[in-house]
Amino acid sequence: xxxxxxxxxxxxxxxxxxxxxxxxxxxxxxxxxxxxxxxxxxxxxxxxxxxxxxxxxxxxxxxxxxxxxxxxxxxxxxxxxxxxxxxxxxxxxxxxxxxxxxxxxxxxxxxxxxxxxxxxxxxxxxxxxxxxxxxxxxxxxxxxxxxxxxxxxxxxxxxxxxxxxxxxxxxxxxxxxxxxxxxxxxxxxxxxxxxxxxxxxxxxxxxxxxxxxxxxxxxxxxxxxxxxxxxxxxxxxxxxxxxxxxxxxxxxxxxxxxxxxxxxxxxxxxxxxxxxxxxxxxxxxxxxxxxxxxxxxxxxxxxxxxxxxxxxxxxxxxxxxxx
Amino acid sequence: xxxxxxxxxxxxxxxxxxxxxxxxxxxxxxxxxxxxxxxxxxxxxxxxxxxxxxxxxxxxxxxxxxxxxxxxxxxxxxxxxxxxxxxxxxxxxxxxxxxxxxxxxxxxxxxxxxxxxxxxxxxxxxxxxxxxxxxxxxxxxxxxxxxxxxxxxxxxxxxxxxxxxxxxxxxxxxxxxxxxxxxxxxxxxxxxxxxxxxxxxxxxxxxxxxxxxxxxxxxxxxxxxxxxxxxxxxxxxxxxxxxxxxxxxxxxxxxxxxxxxxxxxxxxxxxxxxxxxxxxxxxxxxxxxxxxxxxxxxxxxxxxxxxxxxxxxxxxxxxxxxxxxxxxxxxxxxxxxxxxxxxxxxxxxxxxxxxxxxxxxxxxxxxxxxxxxxxxxxxxxxxxxxxxxxxxxxxxxxxxxxxxxxxxxxxxxxxxxxxxxxxxxxxx
Numbered sequence: 201x202x203x204x205x206x207x208x209x210x211x212x213x214x215x216x217x218x219x220x221x222x223x224x225x226x227x228x229x230x231x232x233x234x235x236x237x238x239x240x241x242x243x244x245x246x247x248x249x250x251x252x253x254x255x256x257x258x259x260x261x262x263x264x265x266x267x268x269x270x271x272x273x274x275x276x277x278x279x280x281x282x283x284x285x286x287x288x289x290x291x292x293x294x295x296x297x298x299x300x301x302x303x304x305x306x307x308x309x310x311x312x313x314x315x316x317x318x319x320x321x322x323x324x325x326x327x328x329x330x331x332x333x334x335x336x337x338x339x340x341x342x343x344x345x346x347x348x349x350x351x352x353x354x355x356x357x358x359x360x361x362x363x364x365x366x367x368x369x370x371x372x373x374x375x376x377x378x379x380x381x382x383x384x385x386x387x388x389x390x391x392x393x394x395x396x397x398x399x400x401x402x403x404x405x406x407x408x409x410x411x412x413x414x415x416x417x418x419x420x421x422x423x424x425x426x427x428x429x430x431x432x433x434x435x436x437x438x439x440x441x442x443x444x445x446x447x448x449x450x451x452x453x454x455x456x457x458x459x460x461x462x463x464x465x466x467x468x469x470x471x472x473x474x475x476x477x478x479x480x481x482x483x484x485x486x487x488x489x490x491x492x493x494x495x496x497x498x499x500x501x502x503x504x505x506x507x508x509x510x511x512x513x514x515x516x517x518x519x520x521x522x523x
Numbered sequence: 524x525x526x527x528x529x530x531x532x533x534x535x536x537x538x539x540x541x542x543x544x545x546x547x548x549x550x551x552x553x554x555x556x557x558x559x560x561x562x563x564x565x566x567x568x569x570x571x572x573x574x575x576x577x578x579x580x581x582x583x584x585x586x587x588x589x590x591x592x593x594x595x596x597x598x599x600x601x602x603x604x605x606x607x608x609x610x611x612x613x614x615x616x617x618x619x620x621x622x623x624x625x626x627x628x629x630x631x632x633x634x635x636x637x638x639x640x641x642x643x644x645x646x647x648x649x650x651x652x653x654x655x656x657x658x659x660x661x662x663x664x665x666x667x668x669x670x671x672x673x674x675x676x677x678x679x680x681x682x683x684x685x686x687x688x689x690x691x692x693x694x695x696x697x698x699x700x701x702x703x704x705x706x707x708x709x710x711x712x713x714x715x716x717x718x719x720x721x722x723x724x725x726x727x728x729x730x731x732x733x734x735x736x737x738x739x740x741x742x743x744x745x746x747x748x749x750x751x752x753x754x755x756x757x758x759x760x761x762x763x764x765x766x767x768x769x770x771x772x773x774x775x776x777x778x779x780x781x782x783x784x785x786x787x788x789x790x791x792x793x794x795x796x797x798x799x800x801x802x803x804x805x806x807x808x809x810x811x812x813x814x815x816x817x818x819x820x821x822x823x824x825x826x827x828x829x830x831x832x833x834x835x836x837x838x839x840x841x842x843x844x845x846x847x848x849x850x851x852x853x854x855x856x857x858x859x860x861x862x863x864x865x866x867x868x869x870x871x872x873x874x875x876x877x878x879x880x881x882x883x884x885x886x887x888x889x890x891x892x893x894x895x896x897x898x899x900x901x902x903x904x905x906x907x908x909x910x911x912x913x914x915x916x917x918x919x920x921x922x923x924x925x926x927x928x929x930x931x932x933x934x935x936x937x938x939x940x941x942x943x944x945x946x947x948x949x950x951x
Contacts, residue, residue, distance in 0.1 A: 248542075267631050268607055268608075268610075269610055269628075269632070346779055349775075350778065350779050353775045354775050354776055355776040356776075371771075371772050371926075374771050374772065462782075464915075464919050464921075465771075465922030465923065465925070465926055467919075479915070482603065482604045482607065483603070483911045484912055485627065
């Protein structure tokens with residue numbers, strides 16, 4: 201994982217020192233460098249033109265009032281001020297996004313860890329189980345959302361199942377407070393992706409450690425907490441960062457599971473940041489405002505990612521570091 | 524770049540990004556088109572729509588060989604975004620299909636007022652299309668020529684009506700007559716008397732029948748008036764008090780994406796009010812059905828679904844574009860719309876013609892005259908520039924009402940009125 205250098209790299213290599221004119225490169229080195237630039241150029245050009253360029257353009261647009269048709273009008277920080285002080289929908293969407301991220305990400309990790317641990321056991325047909333658990337992640341999101349609309353129907357399978365215990369299930373996708381749990385439920389269904397990564401990492405833990413622990417008389421639980429889990433922390437960290445970013449940017453699930461036109465109550469209850477900025481940009485023609493929202497979302501994601509990185513030293517364990 | 528700067532700095536990289544950003548910014552402002560290029564016409568829909576539009580364009584080119592038209596069909600839900608990016612990118616269409624959001628474009632200066640061109644071509648919208656002719660007029664300027672326009676009609680299951688001995692619905696039914704019939708037709712948990720209360724074109728019809736308006740003559744929101752409140756309450760009571768209309772939960776149990784349009788062909792509801800497209804689901808059903816005009820309240824009023832053709836302000840060939848629109852909305856080209864079963868043509872002459880009343884694809888006897896009859900009392904829906912926000916505000920504000928959590932239409936609409944007032948600040 202490339203993330204390992206981040207915390208301690210601060211003082212030394214951060215700024216490239218103003219180097220004196222470098223000595224001429226040998227012919228072979230020049231050719232090597234040339235092919236490096238040649239081969240990396242598709243990515244660099246793509247990144248500059250389709251990502252960094254538009255990103256920087258959107259900084260400008262976020263400071264304007266722009267309907268995407270007429271020339272943008274400079275308004276300074278007005279869009280940011282409006283979003284933060286005068287738009288209840290913005291705060292509601294942000295709250296919904298936090299709610300979703302705060303539950304779905306840890307839930308996905310715990311579930312993935314649990315499933316990986318189970319699949320690592322010497323059970324019969326475990327290859328079949330591994331396939332089955334990974335399978336949901338291969339199904340296109342649209343199909344998944346359609347299935348979940350049926351599963352979560354008021355008289356659908358989930359509520360029928362709850363009915364067996366005498367519980368009357370809610371109208372998942374229609375009833376305000378239950379829409380976000382429904383989205384989280386759907387995200388949990390995709391835990392297979394994390395499971396596979398964790399399982400692969402589990403396979404990589406040296407057997408000797410367990411053998412030694414067994415000799416010392418450590419129980420299976422103790423082995424899990426003291427050997428398995430510490431070895432998995434880099435993977436857990438990776439999944440945490442990816443999960444956070446994806447959760448903050450949740451869009452398609454909302455868009456398909458609770459379409460605004462057909463289910464305004466559900467959409468209203470679970471509108472998250474990206475659907476909000478999509479509406480502003482492409483339905484209300486407030487491109488400038490939408491750009492401002494996207495930068496605010498960027499800041500939010502940045503803050504949480506930085507927090508996650510800052511804490512790595514305390515809980516992420518890299519085998520290579522303790523030699 | 525030269526190899527000496529091989530290890531280029533972060534600042535340099537960011538600088539390249541800025542350059543790319545500037546290119547992005549400037550690219551959004553320019554664009555040119557040659558004048559002998561074909562007219563670009565954007566429409567929404569699926570494959571049947573493409574065939575129908577193309578057939579009409581073929582007729583146009585046969586009549587005016589000097590015109591060239593390139594049809595661009597865009598799936599319905601992506602249409603606004605696609606047209607938006609086309610215009611922003613400087614390659615906007617010449618002719619574009621518009622509907623409720625016509626004045627979102629016109630208020631941003633994207634549509635050409637057509638009054639002068641229409642006068643030159645001697646096209647009188649009132650005469651050609653009836654009340655629909657002024658549908659796309661905003662602040663005394665005509666922005667689109669009506670192309671497709673079909674009123675909401677009442678679809679009813681003849682077999683169910685006959686079994687209960689109920690006479691077919693008519694334009695003279697009152698709200699009470701309708702409610703009595705729906706109660707009679709309902710079999711609790713199995714068949715509902717009616718569907719089609721909740722969507723805005725449906726309950727707005729009731730509001731206008733009751734003498735209310737959504738936006739008043741001064742351009743201010745007016746949804747908390749007694750007339751509108753009473754109409755919405757009646758519609759809501761159909762679902763939650765009388766239980767003659769399926770609730771959202773009932774629909775969700777029928778399957779994903781099931782609404783009245785699917786429930787009617789499945790004989791889950793006996794009556795349904797909606798647009799022409801419901802017929803496409805009825806060509807293969809085994810039961811007898813027909814259509815009737817919407818019933819009446821204090822007066823007759825009904826929503827219509829349709830679209831018009833507009834000319835983008837950036838078009839380099841305004842005269843040719845109008846010539847094309849003039850022909851496409853004439854009786855000759857409009858006949859294709861009904862012959863293919865796509866929709867109701869806006870042209871009144873066609874709506875009354877034999878080609879419309881007895882289309883060849885219609886297997887059963889359906890009273891198609893209902894559309895011409897209804898077009899006389901189509902109300903003028905408020906196509907304000909903030910249309911999309913208005914519809915979202917109304918549907919969000921009434922979400923709890925249609926879930927049965929808030930049973931008072933008065934309370935719900937008072938809240939919506941407040942939101943609409945902060946949205947629509949300028950009186951027209």
